[in-house]
Amino acid sequence: MNKIVSTPKVLDDALIGALSRVTLFKGLSRTQLIWVISATSRVVVDADKCFYESGDVTDVLFILISGGVTIEKATKDGLRSISEISPGQTFAELAFVDSRPHTTRARATSKSLALSLHKYRLTSTHDVAMILYRNIAAMQSQRLRKLNEQN
Amino acid sequence: MTDPRSYTTDDSLVAVLGKVSLFADLSRPQLAFLLGATSRVVIPEGKLFFDEDDSADSLYVFIAGEAVVEKRTAADWLLLAKLNPGQIVGEMAIVDRLPRSARVRAVKNCLAIRLDIAGLESSHEIAAIVYRNIARTITERVRAYTDLDDKRRE
Numbered sequence: 001m002n003k004i005v006s007t008p009k010v011l012d013d014a015l016i017g018a019l020s021r022v023t024l025f026k027g028l029s030r031t032q033l034i035w036v037i038s039a040t041s042r043v044v045v046d047a048d049k050c051f052y053e054s055g056d057v058t059d060v061l062f063i064l065i066s067g068g069v070t071i072e073k074a075t076k077d078g079l080r081s082i083s084e085i086s087p088g089q090t091f092a093e094l095a096f097v098d099s100r101p102h103t104t105r106a107r108a109t110s111k112s113l114a115l116s117l118h119k120y121r122l123t124s125t126h127d128v129a130m131i132l133y134r135n136i137a138a139m140q141s142q143r144l145r146k147l148n149e150q151n
Numbered sequence: 152m153t154d155p156r157s158y159t160t161d162d163s164l165v166a167v168l169g170k171v172s173l174f175a176d177l178s179r180p181q182l183a184f185l186l187g188a189t190s191r192v193v194i195p196e197g198k199l200f201f202d203e204d205d206s207a208d209s210l211y212v213f214i215a216g217e218a219v220v221e222k223r224t225a226a227d228w229l230l231l232a233k234l235n236p237g238q239i240v241g242e243m244a245i246v247d248r249l250p251r252s253a254r255v256r257a258v259k260n261c262l263a264i265r266l267d268i269a270g271l272e273s274s275h276e277i278a279a280i281v282y283r284n285i286a287r288t289i290t291e292r293v294r295a296y297t298d299l300d301d302k303r304r305e
Binding site: 134 | 243279282
């Protein structure tokens with residue numbers, strides 16, 4: 001079961017430094033990063049437990065801070081790992097933008113800490129929302145270009 | 152095909168923009184603001200909206216005329232799609248800032264609305280909605296690819 005530890009109240013320079021290197025947050029100022037931290041919750045998931053399961057509707061974006069996560073998809077032969085998430089990477093972007101149920105599950109490969117950002121928090125800050133959605137669009141665009149090249 | 156000259160008023164263009172999926176959820180005042188940040192471009196028959204490998208800082212809403220999307224092959228140009236009124240071209244390049252992956256050519260005289268990044272981002276509220284819609288559109292294509300990949304594996 002996911003455990004929400006806290007909503008960070010104390011600004012953490014190390015955390016701000018770490019977030020500034022996350023692709024999703026490229027272009028955000030220090031002030032905006034501080035806002036992001038204040039808008040997130042910290043979630044700890046034990047090894048082999050899931051941040052979300054296939055079919056869940058979450059509207060939440062995760063930023064992995066420590067530990068490891070594997071994204072798994074159900075196939076007729078069982079669960080297949082399609083992506084490994086390392087600290088500093090984000091996951092659940094697809095469901096975050098289209099609000100559809102997850103088609104995969106995100107399983108912690110070791111005890112993991114992530115920040116979770118709920119979509120509704122973005123409605124109150126247009127400048128941060130603009131940059132985050134632009135970055136998500138850019139990340140998906142690059143993913144689509146790679147898929148186009150492979151096919 | 153609708154005559155490009157029939158789109159002469161802001162009201163008619165706002166109505167067109169309101170039907171574009173990329174501008175879904177924008178209010179009429181926001182659509183009117185967005186229209187003010189655009190420029191109307193007429194592309195004569197045989198000319199290009201943009202060429203493959205061009206640097207990208209704008210997207211186009213195709214309004215009227217006849218145009219095709221083409222990609223260079225070893226021998227010639229491969230037809231990828233024909234544009235329909237209200238269709239967007241160039242949205243991927245404005246978010247990832249990579250060169251155009253295809254060219255768009257006017258087969259007949261065309262009218263389009265050109266929206267550049269600076270114009271779009273002149274309102275952060277509108278830009279947030281449009282970028283979210285671009286992300287949704289691209290995500291749908293990514294999901295379609297991954298679904299296809301899953302079917303191939305089965």
